[in-house]
Amino acid sequence: MDGRRDGHGPARPGFWRSPLRGPWLTSALGGVLLLGVPVLLLTGLLSYAAYNPDLPGNDTTPDRGLLGFYLFPWPTDPHWLYRLTQGVHVTLGIALIPVLLAKLWSVVPRLFTWPPVRSPAHALERLSLLLLVGGVLFVFATGVLNVQLEYVFPGSFYPLHLYGSWVFAGAFAVHVATRAPAALRTLRGRSPDGGTAPGDGGPADAAGLATPRPAAPTVSRRGALATVGGGSLLLFGVTVGQSVGGPLRSTALLAPRGQDAGPGPNGFQVNKTAAAVGVGERDVGPDWRLVVRGGGRERVLSRAQLLALPQHRAALPIACVEGWSTTDQEWSGVRLADLAALVGLGARPPWVFVDSVQAAGAFRSAALRENQVRDPRSLLALRVNGADLSLDHGYPARVIVPANPGVHNTKWVGALAFGERG
Numbered sequence: 103m104d105g106r107r108d109g110h111g112p113a114r115p116g117f118w119r120s121p122l123r124g125p126w127l128t129s130a131l132g133g134v135l136l137l138g139v140p141v142l143l144l145t146g147l148l149s150y151a152a153y154n155p156d157l158p159g160n161d162t163t164p165d166r167g168l169l170g171f172y173l174f175p176w177p178t179d180p181h182w183l184y185r186l187t188q189g190v191h192v193t194l195g196i197a198l199i200p201v202l203l204a205k206l207w208s209v210v211p212r213l214f215t216w217p218p219v220r221s222p223a224h225a226l227e228r229l230s231l232l233l234l235v236g237g238v239l240f241v242f243a244t245g246v247l248n249v250q251l252e253y254v255f256p257g258s259f260y261p262l263h264l265y266g267s268w269v270f271a272g273a274f275a276v277h278v279a280t281r282a283p284a285a286l287r288t289l290r291g292r293s294p295d296g297g298t299a300p301g302d303g304g305p306a307d308a309a310g311l312a313t314p315r316p317a318a319p320t321v322s323r324r325g326a327l328a329t330v331g332g333g334s335l336l337l338f339g340v341t342v343g344q345s346v347g348g349p350l351r352s353t354a355l356l357a358p359r360g361q362d363a364g365p366g367p368n369g370f371q372v373n374k375t376a377a378a379v380g381v382g383e384r385d386v387g388p389d390w391r392l393v394v395r396g397g398g399r400e401r402v403l404s405r406a407q408l409l410a411l412p413q414h415r416a417a418l419p420i421a422c423v424e425g426w427s428t429t430d431q432e433w434s435g436v437r438l439a440d441l442a443a444l445v446g447l448g449a450r451p452p453w454v455f456v457d458s459v460q461a462a463g464a465f466r467s468a469a470l471r472e473n474q475v476r477d478p479r480s481l482l483a484l485r486v487n488g489a490d491l492s493l494d495h496g497y498p499a500r501v502i503v504p505a506n507p508g509v510h511n512t513k514w515v516g517a518l519a520f521g522e523r524g
């Protein structure tokens with residue numbers, strides 16, 4: 103009665119011969135993903151909220167529609183919040199890759215189930231698995247490409263990754279609801295190497311994961327699992343340093359921008375250099391001015407005039423969506439709230455649209471919410487670690503806001519428009 107017997111090639115029973123495949127291995131790997139994937143989904147959704155995509159100019163995913171139902175004002179406390187959530191998102195995502203691949207390997211014979219569709223219910227199940235497997239490969243691939251290749255999909259990475267994640271999340275929920283109970287029973291009731299014979303485990307192998315024609319084992323199931331775990335640990339070990347920052351950065355062998363950001367007060371990681379985005383002397387030389395607008399007023403200030411205003415300090419990190427971050431750096435400059443006061447909006451500073459002198463390209467502007475503007479640690483920074491900002495870190499002036507995703511800490515600022523798009 104098993105229709106698969108009619109299959110050819112990889113659909114033939116006995117084509118897949120590894121004795122490792124079976125309910126136990128698939129369940130054990132699935133259990134790890136059951137713990138890890140929800141953390142990835144949660145931190146991913148938090149990252150989207152951290153972008154304040156409902157502010158004008160911030161929405162990297164137009165037409166998000168209902169998917170923005172949960173958005174909330176991203177807080178400024180604790181100041182390392184985004185460093186933590188995004189570090190976990192990227193580091194855990196990378197470390198789970200071996201587990202994910204092993205899990206897919208363990209169920210690959212089922213891809214070739216014959217006949218491909220047996221009933222309407224079977225068709226539905228297969229469709230949901232297509233969304234699950236397609237979705238997970240898509241989000242992991244776009245995530246890794248973004249982290250490793252510095253935005254191969256400039257701008258459009260966000261909608262791709264976000265929409266892909268929702269498709270994956272839905273299929274994942276269905277999969278967990280239908281499979282997790284049996285998987286947990288399998289893990290409780292059987293030992294990893296509990297036999298490799300055809301029909302191994304009887305009803306527990308209803309899914310037909312074990313081969314009916316096992317080849318001689320070259321490694322035990324525990325051994326295979328240890329290899330996968332070792333691979334995950336290795337990836338974790340050569341990745342996590344880029345999120346911890348400081349001296350540990352030297353261990354981040356996979357960090358796409360190298361392990362060493364150079365010496366001196368400005369010796370911490372740069373995202374885009376000034377040269378890379380075409381910012382040069384003519385934009386940020388002595389003629390540079392900051393334009394502050396709001397409430398129908400406008401003020402224009404030179405760097406010297408900014409330096410003559412009350413200077414404040416804040417120890418804050420840069421934390422990029424790509425997962426790398428710096429330890430706290432000691433910034434100094436003018437409070438955003440004080441700049442709002444210059445145009446008469448000091449009592450209740452509103453949100454602000456920050457524009458840079460950068461002529462084109464992604465990330466040249468960003469809007470900040472009023473809770474961010476009002477935080478006394480939110481600065482238009484002029485100096486860092488006791489020295490003038492370097493050109494690559496945003497000289498003459500850049501935004502630095504606690505818990506803000508790096509991309510909204512705009513460099514080479516040219517204009518601030520309080521309460522308006524500018």
Ligand SMILES: Nc1nc2c(c(=O)[nH]1)N[C@H]1C(S)=C(S)[C@@H](COP(=O)(O)O)O[C@H]1N2
Nearest residue numbers: 371372373374422458495508509511512513
């Ligand atoms: N004008 C401008 N500001 C920018 C960027 C940019 O490309 N252009 N990159 C942003 C990103 S993605 C990050 S992570 C931070 C990095 O700041 P750093 O290069 O000083 O570390 O700057 C942000 N500010």
Ligand SMILES: [Mo]
Nearest residue numbers: 422423508509
């Ligand atoms: Mo970034």
